Amino acid sequence: MALSAKLQLRQTQSLVMTPQLLQSIRLLQFTNVELERFIDEEVERNPLLERAEPAADDAAEPSRTGEAEPSREAGEDWFGNEADLSAQTISDRFDSSLENLFPDDPGRSECPDPALSTQWKSLGAGSGQGGAGDGFDLEDLAAAPVTLRDHVGEQIAFGFADPRERLIAAELADGLDDAGYLRIDLHEVAERLGADASGVRAVLSRCQSFDPPGLFARDLAECLSIQLRARDRFDPAMRTLIDNLDLLARRDFQQLRRLCGVDEEDLLDMLAEIRGLDPRPGLAFSGGASEAIVADVEVRPASDGGWAVELNADALPRVLVDQSYFALVSGRTRDQAEKDFLGECLQNANWLARSLDQRARTILKVASEIVRQQDAFLAHGVRHLRPLNLKTVADAIGMHESTVSRATANKYILTPRGVFEMRYFFTAAIASSDSGESHSSEAVRDRIRTLIEAETADHILSDDTIVEMLKKEGVDIARRTVAKYREGMNIPSSVRRRREKRALASLRG
Template sequence: MALSAKLQLRQSQSLVMTPQLMQSIKLLQLTHVELERFVDEEIERNPLLERVDPQEDAATDQVHKSREEEIRTDDWYQPDGSATSETMSAQLDTSLENVFPDDPGAAPRLGPDLAAQWKSAGSGGGGDSDGFDLEDIAAARLTLRDHVSEQIAFAFANAASRLIAHELADGLDDAGYFRGDGADIVERLGAQPREVEAVLATCRTFDPPGLFARDLADCLGLQLARANRLDPAMRTLLAHLDLLARRDFQALKRLCGVDEEDLLDMLAEIRTLDPRPGTAFSVGAIDTIVADVEVKPAGDGSWAVELNPETLPRVLVDQIYFAQVSSQTKNAGERDFLAECLQNANWLTRSLDQRAKTILKVASEIVRQQDAFLLHGVRHLRPLNLRTVADAIGMHESTVSRVTSNKYMLTPRGVFELRYFFTASIASAAGGDAHSSEAVRDRIRQMIEEEASEDVLSDDAIVDRLKGEGVDIARRTVAKYREGMNIPSSVQRRREKRAMSSVGSR
């Protein structure tokens, strides 16, 4: 067969991911913190981008509009609009549950008179707000290291002992446990092992009790020893905290050699101790959740869905600066650079505007789908998936997935991640509408909270009750939901409720 060259015409379709399209997709899934960082980087790279304070928004737009009418530009200069959005933010307080009471204390506060003096000094005694505001300055809290250092200064007169103590203090974690290596300190400082152990023994007497403990049992033991309550029975109990976690009270009574009454006294005393004495001095930053969308009742009985401007940065294209510079630019390279900057700036503002509209569109459909939840609570949360929302608003499922990632909605019932409203469907036993898995979880939680010590519900009993309420659910699903909510089994709950009822009746 002879080889020959020939021309063929073919027609095909392909999707080309341009850098601008990739940028728009990326912006959809960014959190507001990541978005702010991204915009700051773009503003640093692009001289035609500027950030506008929302309070100056109207005035800035008017100035730009009036000045643009006075400037003559080249034919290839095409002004473009900018993104706007609206309204409200929220903060979600979170708390940490623990089997032990947790009272880390409050940050020190200045009195009103002293605060007023600071504010007056910061503003130079004048009425303007150019000076600093006391509310903008976080009160310095006493750290765990500072607290320990103060006690070291009084506990050790010898400079070498103080140096060893400070090295030991460097080995404390946030809970106040000693995680360092004594042998390493001996090697680095050239000290004697018995000297390091003696300094550590003194440090273990510091306040609050429990500092420099090796583990939880040691921490509780230090606190009990300080109260002169570390008897042999209590030592045995601390050595078997795993049995306490499993609520195996029969085994504990046998090992400790005590009756039920004494064991209940010991458990009540254990609950008064602090398993993390160092957390009272924690200075870690508290992560706050800022809602991207706010939902509130409208006057006509529907829901008003609005965007939070704090999560959508206000960015404008400085078209005036571009016109001024381009009119004086003669070099072709500089002219091309300005053209590229203008194109990128316009694309960014359009992408931010499109991102805001997409978030609002998805959030509005979620509100429409979950109207019953907003009115009546979690029991009325409907089963919902990404495809349902995507089909309703004419978008791709992957777009909805990106929009709902790490975005939050402020509702009259609290702040929820948008993903919260997408739950699996559980069939109805009566053949009616399906039930949301989150609503079923809430019903299981309520059943367990209302159970009495003499009538603790097993997983099978919960299944029977749910089926009586029209929920067709398997036992293994109930067990999975219960374990996901960190709820112990019926055997463990029965032991704990009986113990608590015995303590309460005394």
Template sequence: MALAAKLQLRQSQSLVMTPQLMQSIKLLQMTHFELERFVDEEIERNPLLDRAEQHEEIVSEASARSDGQPEMADDWGSSDTILSAEAISEKLDTSLENVFPDDPGTMEQLGPDLAAQWKSSATGAGAGGSGDFDIEDVFAATVTLRDHAGEQIAFAFVDAGDRLIAHDLTDALDEIGYMRGDIAEIAERLGVGEAVVLDVLSICQTFEPAGVFARDLAECLALQLIRRDRYDPAMQALVDNLELLARRDFQSLKKLCGVDEEDLVDMLAEIRRLDPRPGLAFSSGSADTIVPDVEVRPASDGSWTVELNPETLPRVLVDNIYFAQISPLTKDQAEKDFLAECLQNANWLTRSLDQRAKTILKVASEIVRQQDAFLVHGVRHLRPLNLRTVAEAIGMHESTVSRVTANKYMLTPRGVFELRYFFTTAIASAGEGDAHSSEAVRDRIRQLIDEEQPVDVLSDDAIVDILQREGIDIARRTVAKYRESMNIPSSVQRRREKRALAAAGR
């Protein structure tokens, strides 16, 4: 069979994801802050995009100027031309430096008193736009844990070598105040013996706040107990066996510490008053504020009003007027292609943002319809719900609903919840009733454990029996899994802890 080249035509269909389509999909799962950052980047590189808020401010300023102020000179352009503050300053050339140049001759003519007043007024006007002093504009510098330790090092050590070691130990502090460096490595790097580093560390462990420069939790607690003069042999045995305390093995702790139950309760109360993370007092981290994307309020007819939060919707406008003005002035084909691409991208962004808002509102409305009982009665009436149910109800793909519900929050009369909170698995009913939501079952387990008495602590089997009588068909391993996910100890550990708390109450 001879080999020969052939030219064949074939027709085929394929789904191609364009870059704009891929970007539209990404917009769905962006958070409010990510979306704002993305829009700002698009506005920065696209001259045909602008914020609606900025456009409204410019229009209002122009209308106010045309009503109550004289028109500008002709050399500034036409009357409808809007100049920025920087452009006006350049044309007038009346900045403070131009009116009174800051040179010795001018200052001598003004005199020392007037010169001082002029400098102070110029500084105030240049900094804040007015000469008034606002105390809120002054912020105290944040003192970090390393800064606080460095101040104490300057007074605690006389020898320069010890100070160097102390500063090296300070660099090894983590955010909670523990020294995470290796003593042998530090000694080798600084060319000193390990005993010298340990001596410096022992001095640093006397710094404020109590417990800093500890190498683990036990040492941190011991340092604070020493400061309180409570580190006796019994307390030392308790600190050395924190793993027994975590397991609530109070019987073993009483034997190791050589104390009775009353003394052990007092020792546990002393431990609870200590701070296991002393360095967090100097932490400058701040929690991000959750801004709900959807707001749900009761309507007058007994239904629910679902609205998008306007604060999470970036208002973007396409400047078609500027495009019409600049298009006739373009002569190069590259410039024309650039303007056409900018217009296309601007129109695409506005359509994508509008489609994103409509999709979020549609998904949120269906969630509210499905979880109406939760909004009225609480978590016990949360219905089992999955992404496919919502997707089929609103005529969208399941993946689209998944992207929309990612990192989006809903403000309801019962609080702020992530949209994915309303999607829970179903637990079969023991009878012929409806299935139960796993989140509602978790809440019921938590309530049963909170209401139990020290003499009648519920085991997992007992919780299963109670739930079975309430019509919830659940296995023991599922109860154990839900209990562990809520960080609730076992019945044995809870019994020990509740008896100790009851004894302390007596």
């Protein structure tokens, strides 16, 4: 067999993901906080980018260069020729493009459902970021969170005058877990510090008087006892109740009443007081800074009886591409490296503007289709939530499923019924028992919860009974599915519910 070299021509197709394309995909799935952080980083590294001024300033200064906006003929790129770009905000460009796309009604986009109107909300209010030092408010600065160790350390400094006792208290504080419980052995502390065990216990007793009550407890019973002592409610009956927490966990109220020597009314008061205590007092210092949810899309009733879908202005950042500064600097520099740097900055700035606009358009388009599909939910509630998946929305708006998935990830929509994550509206379908329309799994969960909440101590619904009741309502569901939904909602089994309800009923009667 002869071996020889051959030259062949082969044609293949491949998808190449450029860095900018990858970044555009990341922008689509960014949350509001992540997007703001990303834009701040881009503004810091790119001298041609800056935050847009508020709407009032935009009206007074429509263009940073003073030049008129170039005309856009049919088929021309929405941003026009990059060489003719002026420093305009994304909102100005987008509003102008809407006039070309929808000349009859520039504020609304077409939608398959005539009853559904989609609007682009003005980007001016609440989204602008002033320059450095403009509108500075001291109240915008948040104080550093106080940790459990810091909080306890301050009380140790004022609570112990003896340096040896202060050292022992600091060692005990190092043994606290996030819940405020002491997780080290007192004898080990005494041996490590060369102190007397009785002295360590005395220091611990004083530490257990720190605020909030319940710190430095070694178990749940001691934590509750410390809090009851602070309230002057640790009487013999309450002590007996704390010593028998296992009976309380089993809901054996009759046995607790006999042990504590109290009647039904007193036992109910004691149980209410126990529920008012904090079993994990240290967790109040372990939580991070909470961030309020800012809805990306707002839905409100329209005048024509449909729904108006708008992008939230507070969730839409605005940036400026400073063309005048680029022309000024590029005209004075002679170094090729500096020219390349400026050209790259201009390209990245224009790309970011396009990407932000495309992100806003995509989110609005996906949200509009979700509202159209879930019109019955907005009008009548969760019982009318329809089964919906990504493919249905993607086919309706002409996008890929992965794009819809990224556009709905960690995005929130404000409706007349509350704020929901967009993924909430995508639910599995449960077949109908009478060959009718399928039911949403979330609607079925709500029905199961309602049935269980309405049951009485003499009539507890088993999973099989719930299955039969749902089938009468046209829901074809298996028993294991009912059990899975019930456990997912943290609802105990019928045996446990019957025991608890009967115990409470006998306690009150």
